Amino acid sequence: MKTIIKNKNTITEKDHVIILSDKKTKISSISLNSQEKKFIKEQQKENKEIIILNQYIRKIIVVNPKKINNHNLYLENLRCLGDKVFEKIKGLNTITINNADKEIINTYTFVEGMALSNYKFTNHKSKKEKEQNVTIYIYKNDDSNNLLEIERLANAVKLTKDLVNTPFSHLKATDLARLAKEAGKSSGFKTTIFNKKKIQSLKMGGLLAVNQGSIDEPTFSILEWKPKNAKNKKPIVLVGKGIVYDTGGLSLKPTKGMDIMKVDMAGAGTVIGAMYAIASNKIPKHVIGLVPATDNRPSGNAYAPGDVVTMFNKSTVEVLNTDAEGRMILADALSYAEKYNPEIVIDLATLTGAAARAIGHFGIVSMQKNAKKYHEKLEETGHRTHERLAEMPFWDDYDELIKSDIADIKNIGGPFAGAITAGKFLSNFINYPWIHLDIAGPAYVTSKYGYRGKGATGMGVRLLYEFVKKH
Numbered sequence: 001m002k003t004i005i006k007n008k009n010t011i012t013e014k015d016h017v018i019i020l021s022d023k024k025t026k027i028s029s030i031s032l033n034s035q036e037k038k039f040i041k042e043q044q045k046e047n048k049e050i051i052i053l054n055q056y057i058r059k060i061i062v063v064n065p066k067k068i069n070n071h072n073l074y075l076e077n078l079r080c081l082g083d084k085v086f087e088k089i090k091g092l093n094t095i096t097i098n099n100a101d102k103e104i105i106n107t108y109t110f111v112e113g114m115a116l117s118n119y120k121f122t123n124h125k126s127k128k129e130k131e132q133n134v135t136i137y138i139y140k141n142d143d144s145n146n147l148l149e150i151e152r153l154a155n156a157v158k159l160t161k162d163l164v165n166t167p168f169s170h171l172k173a174t175d176l177a178r179l180a181k182e183a184g185k186s187s188g189f190k191t192t193i194f195n196k197k198k199i200q201s202l203k204m205g206g207l208l209a210v211n212q213g214s215i216d217e218p219t220f221s222i223l224e225w226k227p228k229n230a231k232n233k234k235p236i237v238l239v240g241k242g243i244v245y246d247t248g249g250l251s252l253k254p255t256k257g258m259d260i261m262k263v264d265m266a267g268a269g270t271v272i273g274a275m276y277a278i279a280s281n282k283i284p285k286h287v288i289g290l291v292p293a294t295d296n297r298p299s300g301n302a303y304a305p306g307d308v309v310t311m312f313n314k315s316t317v318e319v320l321n322t323d324a325e326g327r328m329i330l331a332d333a334l335s336y337a338e339k340y341n342p343e344i345v346i347d348l349a350t351l352t353g354a355a356a357r358a359i360g361h362f363g364i365v366s367m368q369k370n371a372k373k374y375h376e377k378l379e380e381t382g383h384r385t386h387e388r389l390a391e392m393p394f395w396d397d398y399d400e401l402i403k404s405d406i407a408d409i410k411n412i413g414g415p416f417a418g419a420i421t422a423g424k425f426l427s428n429f430i431n432y433p434w435i436h437l438d439i440a441g442p443a444y445v446t447s448k449y450g451y452r453g454k455g456a457t458g459m460g461v462r463l464l465y466e467f468v469k470k471h
Contacts, residue, residue: 001131003115003154005147008096008137015137016092018061018085020110021100032060050084059092061085065105075109076386082113083451090132098139108146111136115154116451116458121165152280153465157458159183160273164266164444164456168245173293176242176265177219180272180291184223187279189289194220202312204292204336206328209309209319211294213249213302220333223272223289225279230286234343236468239333240271241326241349242293249322250298251305263456264326266443267348268293274464283469288340292329296322308407312336313429318407326351327411327425334429344374346435346467347426348460354418355438361445363388364437364460367423371433378435378467387463389437398424 011017013031023044032040036053040062043051051062063081068074089095099107114136122129138147163171163179171179181191196217199207204220211218219242226235243264247253253261271289278287303309307319309328313335317328326349337345355365364382366389368375375391382388401413401421409428413421423436442459449457 001118001120002133003118003151004133004135005111005115005151006135006137007141007144007147008139011096011098011139014057015096016059016089016094018063018095018097019100020063020065020097020105020107022104023064049081050088052088059089061088063110072383072386075106075384078106078109079113079116079386080450082110083117086114086117089134093133094135094137096137096139107138107141108150111138111147112150112154113451115150116157117453118154119158119161119453121162121455123162123166124170149281153277153462156273156277156280156465157461159276160269160458160461161453161456163269163272164263164458166262168262168295171244171262171265172216173219173242173244173295174217176244176268176291176293177221180221180223183272183276184279187276188282189223189225189275189279192222192224194222202336203310204312204332205310206312206317206332207292207294209303209307210243210249210296210325210328213297213299214295215299216295218292218294221289221291221293223275223291224287225275225283226286227282227284229284231284232286232343232471235286235288235340236471237288237290237337237340237342237345238271238274238464239290239330239337239345239347240268241265241330241347241351242268242291243296243326243329244293245295245297246323246325247297249296249302249325251321251323252298253323260444263444264350265293266350266439266456269456270348270439270443270458270460270464273458273461274468277461277465278468281465281469285468285471287468288342290333290337292333294329296325298322311429315409315428316407318404318410320410321412324411324422327422330426331429334426334434338431342432344371344433344435345430346378346437346464348437348439350440350443351438352419352422352440354422356441358419359390359441361442361449361457363390364439364442364463365419366391366438367394367420367436369394369427369430369434371435374433375435377471378463381467381470382463385462385466387442387459392420392423394420394423
């Protein structure tokens with residue numbers, strides 16, 4: 001399903017039209033009879049944000065966004081209106097947007113909501129639904145670059161959603177690496193893939209331990225965008241958890257908790273999508289993505305509760321729960337990130353049910369170490385994109401909960417503060433400014449969540465893209 005966004009300098013009497021307007025704005029560019037004008041005024045008095053007129057050969061939709069004092073929430077409402085209007089134009093191949101009040105209403109944000117809404121995951125349907133390829137024309141727009149940026153960003157989000165929605169039967173670790181490489185070829189970033197032999201030579205003990213129970217090989221992918229005009233001397237590094245399927249290993253999950261565990265690679269999918277957006281829009285920043293990937297299964301060779309694992313950085317971990325596997329593979333990737341002397345490292349992972357229970361699907365649980373100013377900027381970006389951060393305390397007291405009697409640390413911290421102790425575990429593998437994002441809540445939803453849809457949401461792609469762009 002493609003959304004193409006273009007400029008247009010004329011509106012004909014056959015064009016389906018969306019008019020963005022303030023209630024006081026005169027809608028002079030469209031020919032309306034007296035009854036239609038009266039209907040619009042009556043609907044406006046009732047504070048209707050979406051008013052639909054069905055003319056004989058075309059549809060006219062008047063959008064009157066409500067007044068919201070908080071600018072960021074006002075922009076989010078525009079995206080949501082874009083989603084609602086997209087529902088109303090199903091079956092149309094073209095639509096023209098006329099912003100009658102450009103000084104007040106942000107055209108691009110409304111279009112972004114429409115573009116993000118045009119998504120369905122139908123790859124495994126035996127009877128294919130007809131795809132809705134929509135061309136959205138912007139009437140008398142002066143900035144083509146912004147339109148291309150929105151189109152490419154929407155494509156990046158859709159790439160992430162496709163990856164996360166794809167079942168394990170069709171997405172092994174090697175498949176994820178291959179698709180990352182394909183995304184790099186089409187957008188411009190370079191991809192290097194480590195196979196199991198290379199991972200063994202590097203002694204990435206966390207990734208290898210989780211992979212022990214699988215018949216499929218692990219991968220470690222390095223995605224790099226380094227344009228000649230890069231403005232940052234040190235790279236920004238993004239790390240994504242790539243557990244392509246999680247049974248919990250020998251600490252087996254119940255069926256109800258296992259049935260959607262294809263989503264446990266959403267961190268990796270988000271990093272791949274963000275790299276695609278950054279590269280395709282030629283953002284002048286040096287950015288590196290790291291994606292450790294495997295599935296977590298309970299075979300005869302699976303790592304077991306009580307095992308001690310030597311990690312990539314040579315520290316030791318006592319494994320008390322094999323279902324706390326994401327932090328094991330992330331730890332190796334975070335240690336590996338040191339070689340780049342990064343300015344800031346941000347990891348993303350569907351890491352803990354505790355994070356999802358804490359704030360639901362409405363935002364992202366975050367933690368940081370030595371990265372206060374970066375976190376503040378990321379938090380600001382989260383409000384602009386409505387991919388908001390809920391920062392957890394990161395007090396030293398929590399370090400006590402992951403101390404081990406027989407190894408350096410253990411991989412779980414007990415029944416309390418599970419999201420925080422998971423972050424504390426990861427903090428043992430960094431020596432640079434670092435932000436941890438637990439996306440367990442918002443990465444996947446079981447009912448429609450506005451323009452994010454149902455299933456994989458792609459949340460985090462726009463957040464990372466905007467942060468890197470404006471950093």
